[in-house]
Amino acid sequence: MLFKSAAALLTFAGLVAAQGAAPAAELKHGFANVSSLNGDYLAYFTFDKVEGGMNITLTGLKGLTINAAVNKTAGYEYHVHVTPMGPKYGCMATGGHLDPFNVGPAPCNPKNLTSCQTGDLSGKHGNIVPTEDGTFPAIQYIDTQLSFTEPANGPMVGRSVVIHNNGTRIACGDLIVEGYTVPGTNGTNGTNGTTDGTKPAAEGTGKSSAAKLVGSAALTGVVALFMMAL
Numbered sequence: 587m588l589f590k591s592a593a594a595l596l597t598f599a600g601l602v603a604a605q606g607a608a609p610a611a612e613l614k615h616g617f618a619n620v621s622s623l624n625g626d627y628l629a630y631f632t633f634d635k636v637e638g639g640m641n642i643t644l645t646g647l648k649g650l651t652i653n654a655a656v657n658k659t660a661g662y663e664y665h666v667h668v669t670p671m672g673p674k675y676g677c678m679a680t681g682g683h684l685d686p687f688n689v690g691p692a693p694c695n696p697k698n699l700t701s702c703q704t705g706d707l708s709g710k711h712g713n714i715v716p717t718e719d720g721t722f723p724a725i726q727y728i729d730t731q732l733s734f735t736e737p738a739n740g741p742m743v744g745r746s747v748v749i750h751n752n753g754t755r756i757a758c759g760d761l762i763v764e765g766y767t768v769p770g771t772n773g774t775n776g777t778n779g780t781t782d783g784t785k786p787a788a789e790g791t792g793k794s795s796a797a798k799l800v801g802s803a804a805l806t807g808v809v810a811l812f813m814m815a816l
């Protein structure tokens with residue numbers, strides 16, 4: 587390959603570098619579409635990086651009921667678990683709670699966060715508790731511990747969210763973080779095989795991956811044209 591000038595060579599090298607090392611997207615939004623295998627229980631979580639932590643919302647609660655077990659624990663517990671469900675449905679495949687500081691399963695005192703596992707959302711912010719009329723209101727709060735990038739040994743990427751009924755895992759969903767692909771997967775992040783109307787159509791990682799491929803192909807074409815012109 588002959589280059590007419592050092593400037594042309596540098597331009598070509600720059601194009602190759604730009605194609606090979608796309609800048610890492612800032613991770614700032616995630617979501618989890620949580621459901622039971624048969625779709626009896628549904629919940630939709632969002633996670634947004636904000637000043638001072640992670641803004642978390644929980645909406646679309648369906649199918650949760652008041653029963654003896656729930657009354658005993660004053661609601662449903664829920665947590666960020668360490669692993670996604672993988673290609674097959676299974677709340678048991680999600681491992682334990684996200685606990686990068688090895689706090690362990692001791693009771694979480696929300697007034698002393700060092701006593702809480704990072705992923706113990708209900709321990710820190712309260713269970714999903716029904717109101718007197720039996721409905722479950724939407725939940726929103728800011729968690730000061732969760733992050734998409736910190737700590738180095740336990741950021742909130744490649745995880746899942748699990749809802750419990752008196753300890754039993756009744757519903758779960760992979761935590762999809764926009765711009766992040768779970769290592770060893772094609773970016774689909776697994777699926778629980780259920781469908782419902784709570785997942786916004788615009789969300790998901792497949793679209794951005796396709797866009798990247800198209801962009802990459804276009805850049806390759808530009809490089810090819812550039813080389814032919816030399």
Ligand SMILES: [Cu+2]
Nearest residue numbers: 664665748750
């Ligand atoms: Cu859990």
